Amino acid sequence: MSAVSPLKQTDGAIFDLIEKETEYQKKTLRLIASENYASKAVMEATGSILTNKYAEGYPKKRYYAGNKYVDEIELLAIERAKKLFGVGHANVQPHSGASANIAAFFAFLDVGNKFMGLDLPHGGHLTHGSPVNFSGKWFKPVSYSVEKDTEALDYDKIRKRAIEEKPKLIICGYTAYSLIIDFKAFRGICDEVGATMMCDISHFAGLIAGGVYPSPAPYADIITSTTHKTLRGPRGAMIMCPEANAQRIDKAIFPGMQGGPLENVIAAKAVCYHEAMQPDFKTYAAQIVKNAKVLAEELSSKGLRLVAGKTETHLILLDLTAKGITGRDAQAALEEAGIIANRNTVPFDTRSPFVTSGLRLGTPALTTRGMKEGEMKHIADLIVKVIENPNDSALKLKVRGEAEGLCERFPIYKE
Numbered sequence: 001m002s003a004v005s006p007l008k009q010t011d012g013a014i015f016d017l018i019e020k021e022t023e024y025q026k027k028t029l030r031l032i033a034s035e036n037y038a039s040k041a042v043m044e045a046t047g048s049i050l051t052n053k054y055a056e057g058y059p060k061k062r063y064y065a066g067n068k069y070v071d072e073i074e075l076l077a078i079e080r081a082k083k084l085f086g087v088g089h090a091n092v093q094p095h096s097g098a099s100a101n102i103a104a105f106f107a108f109l110d111v112g113n114k115f116m117g118l119d120l121p122h123g124g125h126l127t128h129g130s131p132v133n134f135s136g137k138w139f140k141p142v143s144y145s146v147e148k149d150t151e152a153l154d155y156d157k158i159r160k161r162a163i164e165e166k167p168k169l170i171i172c173g174y175t176a177y178s179l180i181i182d183f184k185a186f187r188g189i190c191d192e193v194g195a196t197m198m199c200d201i202s203h204f205a206g207l208i209a210g211g212v213y214p215s216p217a218p219y220a221d222i223i224t225s226t227t228h229k230t231l232r233g234p235r236g237a238m239i240m241c242p243e244a245n246a247q248r249i250d251k252a253i254f255p256g257m258q259g260g261p262l263e264n265v266i267a268a269k270a271v272c273y274h275e276a277m278q279p280d281f282k283t284y285a286a287q288i289v290k291n292a293k294v295l296a297e298e299l300s301s302k303g304l305r306l307v308a309g310k311t312e313t314h315l316i317l318l319d320l321t322a323k324g325i326t327g328r329d330a331q332a333a334l335e336e337a338g339i340i341a342n343r344n345t346v347p348f349d350t351r352s353p354f355v356t357s358g359l360r361l362g363t364p365a366l367t368t369r370g371m372k373e374g375e376m377k378h379i380a381d382l383i384v385k386v387i388e389n390p391n392d393s394a395l396k397l398k399v400r401g402e403a404e405g406l407c408e409r410f411p412i413y414k415e
């Protein structure tokens with residue numbers, strides 16, 4: 001007798017929708033740079049009995065009884081995070097990247113203080129100073145940008161701007177920047193102007209863990225990260241810092257920002273750190289970058305323009321202006337063809353963030369499926385065909401078939 005799903009019995013509507021989403025994820029090529037497929041072990045911990053427990057506070061200093069195993073779990077997660085990233089302190093309680101960033105701000109700034117971050121259309125994040133976000137509403141953001149000709153950061157210019165503006169905190173680490181960041185240069189700038197150095201490694205945390213991207217740990221005062229992108233863990237976040245900053249970070253998360261931690265997710269973070277310490281994670285991280293480079297070169301050789309001219313990471317930013325299609329339309333046409341990516345502004349974009357002139361692609365999820373350089377060449381061909389013929393329904397159907405074929409050859413989970 002096969003086991004009956006408790007979810008199916010209780011709530012058929014949600015069960016059916018999850019089944020549909022599962023099929024959808026299985027049959028489409030996911031190129032959203034911030035997405036990945038967590039392992040079944042990570043999902044088992046996320047869906048575990050730990051969801052029942054209240055554990056406000058920190059291990060051995062809880063406001064509720066009954067946390068002897070929960071304490072062990074959180075301590076294990078903390079120890080693993082510290083070892084994996086080579087940091088003095090880790091807080092594994094942040095529910096999301098945005099709440100980690102809010103806590104980091106409150107740990108080091110007073111409301112109204114000036115800070116500096118990369119402009120959103122140039123690759124920054126909403127929480128790095130957007131006027132519609134807490135960071136832009138409660139604090140005073142000044143921005144730096146990439147250069148018009150190279151579309152790369154110019155550290156001398158950032159230094160000059162920091163000297164002029166004297167921000168209390170400077171953020172580096174972005175969501176749509178395809179080049180490696182010079183963390184040592186940011187440390188020098190921060191020291192010169194007396195600013196706190198905050199690094200948001202959400203996008204490339206897995207690349208750091210896998211040894212294919214430099215670590216900001218020797219330089220940064222605060223490191224924030226999500227755990228579900230290249231790191232391939234559960235949806236959630238973390239903050240790391242030198243031991244000297246531990247207390248202010250911990251206080252900013254609890255009681256400053258959050259109440260009860262999600263211990264089920266913390267257990268899943270511990271599992272993902274464990275997975276990221278295994279030798280095959282290094283191979284995985286290296287393959288993500290190899291795949292991105294091949295995908296970028298193929299797209300470029302077929303006439304698409306790469307912002308900054310190349311990628312050194314897991315992501316590619318395409319400027320579609322010369323192709324006469326907006327990011328929004330390209331995203332929609334690709335979605336119909338079974339290829340999931342997201343529109344994105346390009347530096348100095350003349351279109352709104354809702355429309356955009358760019359498309360952002362990333363290889364972490366496809367690499368988790370086991371795809372390599374050969375598949376990237378095939379996928380580049382499919383992407384270019386759709387972008388050049390966005391209204392050709394027969395072509396999109398054909399591409400969808402090819403995308404499904406690739407997905408079948410590279411299943412997400414080997415059942």
Ligand code: DSN
Pocket residue numbers: 034175
């Ligand atoms: N995490 C961002 C991204 O997709 O890059 C969105 O917040």
